[in-house]
Amino acid sequence: MSTYRVQPGTVQETLLIPLYGRAVESRKPEPAPRDPRAEEIVAAIDYDFARLDGLQSLLGSVLRTSLFDHWVRAFLTEHPTGTVVEIGAGLNTRYERVDNGRATWFELDLPDVAELRRVFLDDTPNRRMPAASVTEESWTREVAGAGGPYFFSAEAVLPFLDEAAVRGVVDMLAERFPGSLPALDTSSPWIVGNQDTHDALSKVAARMRWGCADAAELREWRPGTEVLASHTLVTLPSALTAALSSSYREMLGRSGRAAPSPGRGLPDESPAAGVTREHGPGDHLTLMKIVVIYWTS
Numbered sequence: 001m002s003t004y005r006v007q008p009g010t011v012q013e014t015l016l017i018p019l020y021g022r023a024v025e026s027r028k029p030e031p032a033p034r035d036p037r038a039e040e041i042v043a044a045i046d047y048d049f050a051r052l053d054g055l056q057s058l059l060g061s062v063l064r065t066s067l068f069d070h071w072v073r074a075f076l077t078e079h080p081t082g083t084v085v086e087i088g089a090g091l092n093t094r095y096e097r098v099d100n101g102r103a104t105w106f107e108l109d110l111p112d113v114a115e116l117r118r119v120f121l122d123d124t125p126n127r128r129m130p131a132a133s134v135t136e137e138s139w140t141r142e143v144a145g146a147g148g149p150y151f152f153s154a155e156a157v158l159p160f161l162d163e164a165a166v167r168g169v170v171d172m173l174a175e176r177f178p179g180s181l182p183a184l185d186t187s188s189p190w191i192v193g194n195q196d197t198h199d200a201l202s203k204v205a206a207r208m209r210w211g212c213a214d215a216a217e218l219r220e221w222r223p224g225t226e227v228l229a230s231h232t233l234v235t236l237p238s239a240l241t242a243a244l245s246s247s248y249r250e251m252l253g254r255s256g257r258a259a260p261s262p263g264r265g266l267p268d269e270s271p272a273a274g275v276t277r278e279h280g281p282g283d284h285l286t287l288m289k290i291v292v293i294y295w296t297s
């Protein structure tokens with residue numbers, strides 16, 4: 001594979017953080033998850049990844065992607081021929097980690113990132129990579145052809161939009177794909193206001209714009225919205241925490257803050273126990289909420 005250059009200061013740069021997190025993780029003796037494709041892609045990209053070494057956000061992105069993997073697996077167990085839509089897919093290799101060979105996948109990203117994705121990853125009969133902004137309606141027509149049921153996975157993307165655009169995306173998904181399961185992460189207003197001191201965001205040009213103090217707010221956005229599951233990285237589902245290496249379990253125990261979870265609709269959503277601690281600067285594990293929502297009407 002030839003070396004591909006990613007320009008610093010572009011939107012592409014943000015996707016290198018979770019990609020590198022998975023590649024570093026994959027080389028550990030007990031990785032969560034193992035991701036040899038991420039290792040290969042990192043090796044083929046000409047970028048100074050060493051500037052990301054040791055960032056706590058790399059661990060955070062690994063835990064976050066493990067939770068999305070966990071939910072997509074649960075969805076495909078219940079709906080083996082269902083449709084998974086990655087929104088802002090970046091160079092995430094969830095398809096390689098989780099696909100069951102029967103599901104349909106759409107991996108959406110902005111045109112320049114879709115082009116980069118195609119350098120490393122191919123369309124298959126059950127995998128397509130639409131190039132569009134999530135805020136445009138065009139991509140929904142292609143996705144609607146798959147028929148569903150649908151799981152939308154918007155990992156580390158919506159906080160980069162402003163709140164009006166996020167509301168527009170939520171409305172569009174609810175109207176075009178009623179009954180679907182969208183999973184997304186929110187970032188606290190504290191992170192959004194302190195990006196210049198954030199360990200990873202301070203190293204890239206892209207900026208988050210949507211700060212969300214309480215993911216339960218999503219219920220107020222549309223009548224009939226249920227928050228089926230809500231976790232921080234230290235209150236992950238207990239089955240997921242149990243499968244992590246002892247070093248992760250120790251780290252989560254030290255930073256833990258047990259929070260109640262609605263816990264309905266998805267299996268094993270009870271949060272892992274932890275000790276209470278206030279949010280504060282540098283605390284990258286508790287300031288992000290990851291939720292799955294559902295529309296009852």
Ligand SMILES: C[S@@+](CC[C@H](N)C(=O)[O-])C[C@H]1O[C@@H](n2cnc3c(N)ncnc32)[C@H](O)[C@@H]1O
Pocket residue numbers: 011012014015016018019065087088089090091092108109110113132133134135154155156157160
């Ligand atoms: C931090 S990266 C996360 C990538 C991937 N979800 C992951 O977890 O590895 C953010 C991604 O969102 C994409 N993105 C940003 N704005 C977008 C938009 N309006 N529509 C679609 N994708 C967008 C970026 O191009 C980038 O790939």
